Amino acid sequence: MNRARRVREKWFAAVLLVSRLFLGGVFLFSGVTKILEPGGFALSIYHYQLLPDLLVNPAAIILPWVEVVCGMALILRWWVGGASLVVTGLLLVFLMALAITLVRGLDISCGCFSSTGEGKISWWYLLRDFSLFAMGILILLFHDRETGGPPAEA
Amino acid sequence: MGKTKKNAFQAALLILGSILAATAFNAVSPSGLPWLGDWSPGAVAGLYLEDLDEITADRVLVLEREGLLVFLDPQDPMFYSEDPPPGSINVTPRNVPAMIDEIRVLAGAGLKLVILCDGGRCTRGMELARVLESRGFRDFKIFRNGESRSSEKTDGASVPGKENS
Numbered sequence: 001m002n003r004a005r006r007v008r009e010k011w012f013a014a015v016l017l018v019s020r021l022f023l024g025g026v027f028l029f030s031g032v033t034k035i036l037e038p039g040g041f042a043l044s045i046y047h048y049q050l051l052p053d054l055l056v057n058p059a060a061i062i063l064p065w066v067e068v069v070c071g072m073a074l075i076l077r078w079w080v081g082g083a084s085l086v087v088t089g090l091l092l093v094f095l096m097a098l099a100i101t102l103v104r105g106l107d108i109s110c111g112c113f114s115s116t117g118e119g120k121i122s123w124w125y126l127l128r129d130f131s132l133f134a135m136g137i138l139i140l141l142f143h144d145r146e147t148g149g150p151p152a153e154a
Numbered sequence: 155m156g157k158t159k160k161n162a163f164q165a166a167l168l169i170l171g172s173i174l175a176a177t178a179f180n181a182v183s184p185s186g187l188p189w190l191g192d193w194s195p196g197a198v199a200g201l202y203l204e205d206l207d208e209i210t211a212d213r214v215l216v217l218e219r220e221g222l223l224v225f226l227d228p229q230d231p232m233f234y235s236e237d238p239p240p241g242s243i244n245v246t247p248r249n250v251p252a253m254i255d256e257i258r259v260l261a262g263a264g265l266k267l268v269i270l271c272d273g274g275r276c277t278r279g280m281e282l283a284r285v286l287e288s289r290g291f292r293d294f295k296i297f298r299n300g301e302s303r304s305s306e307k308t309d310g311a312s313v314p315g316k317e318n319s
Contacts, residue, residue, distance in 0.1 A: 035179070036185075037185070038180070038183075038185055038186065038187050039185065039187065042187060042191060043198070046193055046198065053191070053193040054190065056191055056193055057187045057188060057189055057190060057191035058189055060187060061176050061177075061180045061186075061187055061189070062172065062173055062176045064176070065172040065173070065175045065176035065179070066168070066169060066172040066176075068172070068175075069168055069171055069172040069175065070168055070172075073168060079164040079167075079168060081157065081160060081161035081164055082160075082161050082162075082163070082164020082165040082166075082167065082168050083164070083165075083168060084161075085161045085162065085164070085165040086165045086168055086169060089165075109281075120248070140161070
C-alpha cells in the first residue's frame with residue numbers, strides 16, 4: 001500500500017471515529033433527557049399523531065432506553081455494527097415522521113431532545129436528522145475500517 | 155456468521171436489553187408511565203395543566219373590574235386581529251422573544267398575566283405557558299374559556315370583556 005493511500009485511510013478512520021463518538025453522544029444525550037421526562041416525551045409522540053394511542057406510552061418508555069443503550073455502545077465501541085444498525089433505523093423512522101409532519105402542516109415541537117423549550121419542526125430539523133442518518137450509514141458500512149487498516153478484501 | 159447477520163443479531167440483543175432496562179426503570183421510577191395511557195382530549199388537557207396554575211372565572215371577573223390583569227391571547231395573529239378580546243395582547247408561543255420586553259413591563263407594573271385558552275385542548279395556551287416558564291416567568295395563570303373549574307356561576311367571564319349572550 002502506498003503512502004497516499006495510507007494517509008487517506010487514516011483520515012477516513014478519523015472521520016469514522018468522530019462520527020461514531022458524535023452520533024453516540026447525540027443519542028445518549030437525547031435518550032437521557034427523555035428518560036428524565038417520560039410524560040413530556042409521551043405527549044410529544046402523541047402530537048405527531050402517527051401512532052395509535054395504545055402504543056404512545058410503550059414507545060415513550062422503551063425508545064429513550066434504546067437510544068441510551070445504542071449511544072453507549074457506539075461511544076464504547078461495543079457491538080458497533082448492531083448499534084449503528086439500530087441507530088440508523090431509528091433515524092430513518094424519525095426522518096419519515098418529520099417529513100410526514102411537515103407535509104401535514106402540523107404545528108408541533110420536535111420532541112427530539114426534550115419536551116420543552118424546543119422550536120417547531122421545520123425543514124432544518126429534517127436536514128439535521130438526514131446528516132445524522134448519513135453518519136449512521138457511514139458507521140454501519142465501514143465501522144471495521146476505523147482502526148486505520150486497509151479495507152477488507154472482498 | 156455473515157456481517158449482516160451478525161449486525162442484526164447484535165441489534166436484536168441491544169433492543170431486547172433496552173426493553174428490559176426500560177421496563178425495570180419504569181417500574182421503580184417515580185415518574186414512570188403506565189403502559190396503557192389515556193390519550194382522550196380531556197386527559198391530554200389535564201396533562202398540560204397538571205403543574206400550571208389555573209384561574210377561575212370569578213377571580214378573573216374581580217381582577218378585570220379592578221384593572222389588575224392582562225390577558226395573553228395565544229391565537230394566530232390573523233384570527234386575533236378579527237376580534238381581539240378587550241384587555242388582551244396577542245402573544246403566540248413563537249413571538250414570545252419579540253414580546254418579552256413588553257410582557258416584562260406589564261408584569262413589572264403589577265398586572266396579573268392570564269393566558270387565554272384556545273379551545274378544549276388549550277394547546278397553544280399551554281405551549282405559551284411552557285415558553286414563558288422557560289424564559290423565567292412563573293407568576294401567570296391559565297384561564298380556560300367557559301370551562302373554568304369554578305363551581306360558581308362562570309358564564310359572565312367565559313369570554314373576557316364581553317357580555318354574556
